[in-house]
Amino acid sequence: MIKLIKPYISFDEVESDFKKIFDSGYFTKGVFVEKFRNEIASYTGAKYAYLTTSATTALSISLKAVGVGSGDEVIVSDFSFPATANVVEDLGAIPIFADVDFDTFNMLPESLASKISKKTKAVIFVDALGNPSGIHKISEICKEKGIPLIEDAACAIGSSEFGVKCGNIADITCFSFHPRKLLTTGEGGAITFNDSKMVDFFDVKLNHGSKFENNKFNFIDYGYNYRMSELQAAMGIVQIKKIDDIVALRNKMRKQFAKQLELYGFEIQKVSEGAIHNVQSLVFKVPKNIIRDKLIAYLKNIGIESTIGTYCLSGTSYYSKKYNAVQKNALYLQEQTITLPCYNDLDVLFVCDKIKEFS
Structure with a gap:
């Protein structure tokens, strides 16, 4: 895996x-x-x-x-x-x-x-x-x-x-x-x-x-x-002691993933001018023609771990029932984002090729 x-x-x-x-x-x-x-x-x-x-x-x-x-x-x-x-x-x-x-x-x-x-x-x-x-x-x-x-x-x-x-x-x-x-x-x-x-x-x-x-x-x-x-x-x-080096490495990999996947309509999480993102999680919005959960299941079946971006808090069962205040952008991102693997010895091209095959 x-x-x-x-x-x-x-x-x-x-x-x-x-x-x-x-x-x-x-x-x-x-x-x-x-x-x-x-x-x-x-x-x-x-x-x-x-x-x-x-x-x-x-x-x-x-x-x-x-x-x-x-x-x-x-x-x-x-x-x-x-x-x-x-x-x-x-x-x-x-x-x-x-x-x-x-x-x-x-x-x-x-x-x-x-x-x-x-x-x-x-x-x-x-x-x-x-x-x-x-x-x-x-x-x-x-x-x-x-x-x-x-x-x-x-x-x-x-x-x-x-x-x-x-x-x-x-x-x-x-x-x-x-x-x-x-x-x-x-x-x-x-x-x-x-x-x-x-x-x-x-x-x-x-x-x-x-x-x-x-x-x-x-x-x-x-x-x-x-x-x-x-x-x-x-x-x-x-x-x-290693954090800054880790962040630099993960940003390098972020660019590699973006170069490959943006050609297929995947949109990487944006970082504003003046900010440095540690790339704790490598997250993309999936193209509208892709059902995100099916992509996650497909990757799992071929041995690649992935998951959703994270949660729309106001859209969870508990908070939506209690407060009825679901926020539109957060809900969309919960349904349309995917987190992909990112670490130093990962074969980026292999993962991207598998995603392209699904696309």
Whole structure:
């Protein structure tokens, strides 16, 4: 099977660090976690970084950090994995779905502007499939309105716009290190931000609500265990050094795929001027004469893994029934996009030839 992605890490790269961790007996809250935190902050340019168990927990705690609660409205990009809206729903808040650009797949500024109300407590911008195009424009709107911007950068480690890395643009940024990401720790995530006023909140909330005072832990609030382990952090440290090289390689492959498939009517996800897409996922809109799901099934039968782009959140069974606010562009993209394999030793021409045979 030709897989969608292969991890950019081998056991040999972490074996010695794993041995150090086992020998030390410290599997959490140790030197590797602290080092990886610092590496994330340094790489993104953010002042502060915290590690979490996933991007989902990162998003959830970040919403709490900006005061989102029951009855509040949070405007979310409508083309994303359901976790983006689920964390809003879980807090008793109301996800307001903003439609996305037909070409970049990212939140439309005009859709955002039309959804802002007196109840809007936050905005979640999603770097769709790793693409940061348009985030600065969204940030400008949020600043004008005094609304906190949370970036769901689950897919966007290594992406940037106008020379600024994802992680250093929004008020709070949340990353994922799931196995399908360019940097994986098995599961895991991170939060980055620049506002020193939020440090105490995350220090306490991410450590069961405790604060170390007078040589003892004092539980001053309720909190959570969203901590990453030492083993996971060791994996992350190895990979973050490679991210820029990985992004360059995947962009080279993106051009190769586009050159082949655009001749047959496939339209690649667009990247706006000034943006660098990490190509977390290589996604095309399929020609109108092709039934996307039949193409996915065909590729599977010949040993090539592919999948849909991602989901129209407002069109899922749960959210469409509850809110009846399906967004047109996001729904179209859910039905007409395909994610193709992309990794360093992939035979691009072979995959493209097979797609051409189906076309």
